[in-house]
Amino acid sequence: MSRRGVLRSSAIALGAGILMGAVYWAIHVPSPAPGPIALVGLLGMVVGERAARMIRRRVAERRARRKAVR
Incomplete structure (x- = not known):
């Protein structure tokens, strides 16, 4: 990087x-958050990161399909 x-x-x-x-x-x-709250926060970060990757991939696939149709 x-x-x-x-x-x-x-x-x-x-x-x-x-x-x-x-x-x-x-x-x-x-702050720092108690253990259970911190773990829920970390879970949210992981889920959010994976969701963002999935959305980016789907958007890229749709763009590629649109370009292929034209």
């Missing part, structure tokens, strides 16, 4: 962390 890519990923991670800190504060969850 290029240096620019690393910086972009770091900035996104920082922003996500700040957002989650605000959510934790709003729902009165201590």
Whole structure:
């Protein structure tokens, strides 16, 4: 990964962390989160990542089909 890519990923991670800190504060969850809450959060991250990959793949397949029809 290029240096620019690393910086972009770091900035996104920082922003996500700040957002989650605000959510934790709003729902009165201590940080770091207790074990069960942390595990549910990790599960959500894994599911979200897999869903995003699946959606990207389907969008790419649809675009490829549209180009093949034209």
